[in-house]
Amino acid sequence: MIGVLMSTEYREQGKIFQEDYHGALIASIESRIREAGYFMLLYGASNVNEAVYALRSWQVDGIIVLESKPADTAQFLSVLTEPTVFIDGAVSDQTEAIYNITSDDFDGGRQVGRYLLAQGLSRVAFFADEEMPFGVDLARFQGLKSVSADSRYFTLSVEKKIRLNQFKQWISTGNLEKFDALFLSSDYFATDILSVLTEMEISVPNQISVIGYDDGPLAEFAQLSTIKQDVLGKGKCAVDLLLAKIEGKEIYENEILLPVQFINRKTVKEK
Known part of the structure; x- marks a missing residue:
């Protein structure tokens, strides 16, 4: 066993x-x-x-x-x-x-940063569920940061209801205007964020770009740009x-x- x-x-x-x-x-x-x-x-x-x-x-x-x-x-x-x-x-x-x-999660974050920079998108907000990132989330953020120095790290709850409210509050306090793109630590988080943006009538990708991680069925269904592992x-x-x-x-x-x-x-x- x-x-x-x-x-x-x-x-x-x-x-x-x-x-x-x-x-x-x-x-x-x-x-x-x-x-x-x-x-x-x-x-x-x-x-x-x-x-x-x-x-x-x-x-x-x-x-x-x-x-x-x-x-x-x-x-x-x-x-x-x-x-x-x-x-x-x-x-x-x-x-x-x-x-x-x-x-190779460092390379995953780096690929995201490079692609966004090529589109003129240098200000990236990275979201994960740990106050102090470790392991894969830390590697993804470090990879992003290696090519996109203006990137910042933010935390969202693992509890969906709390997470959605946190993100709405994050937007309402004027954070969204400070960034060109949102990079989420998973497709699961990213599709939640897409639903909030739709609810608040914020256009993706015209007003903000969104990228996930994993490339599971959720990403394909939502037509989400992501990292495939x-x-x-x-x-x-x-x-x-x-x-x-x-x-x-x-x-x-x-x-x-x-x-x-x-x-x-x-x-x-x-x-």
């Missing part, structure tokens, strides 16, 4: 399956685990100790951890003896190297790496970076 662990507040609040990205990722993991002759145990916990206790009670052969914060990653490494692979695991400078599968490949790579660890095979790379691609649709104002 392979344990798949969701360990942050975001997943504890039951939001994980509301996004195309996480549903597709978990489906990919489960499919590859089943192909390899294992069963999958999907588990969410409020802290690392609870998670480790639960997984060990099921005597799992290996563990995949989804999107752990730096402090959680360090704690997992200190207590786990089972073969473990992280997906989008975040580490501090003091943490030892981990086996990690992630997209290989979600299915990410899940498969994680399972294959874990199986290699379980089987004691020699592993030459600790971290695998999967390429991403900017997808232009109808929400960026062209020159």
Whole structure:
């Protein structure tokens, strides 16, 4: 049995399956685990100790951890003896190297910044759900900032009702006029923002450009410009790496970076 662990507040609040990205990722993991002759145990916990206790009670052969914060990653490494692979695991400078599968999110942010600059759009507001960004959100913002120095970071709640009200308040206090484009950390957030802009009769892309991240069905339906990442490949790579660890095979790379691609649709104002 392979344990798949969701360990942050975001997943504890039951939001994980509301996004195309996480549903597709978990489906990919489960499919590859089943192909390899294992069963999958999907588990969410409020802290690392609870998670480790639960997984060990099921005597799992290996563990995949989804999107752990730096402090959680360090704690997992200190207590786990089972073969473990992280997906989008975040580490501090003091943490030892981990086996990690992630997209090249820095390049994703950089691609967004470069495309927007080519359209004369240099003032970009980036939105994610952490007061202090880490992991993939931090990499995306840093990539954006590397080519668009005027970019700024803003936080939105994981709770949809609160998030929509926060964004309406953000607009009502005159922030929208300070930016040329909005870059959201997920398509899920971006489509919410598009609905608010439509409700407030703000034209996209004539008055403001909007870009998401993931390129799931939501993005295609909304004709949203976004960054495409290989979600299915990410899940498969994680399972294959874990199986290699379980089987004691020699592993030459600790971290695998999967390429991403900017997808232009109808929400960026062209020159």
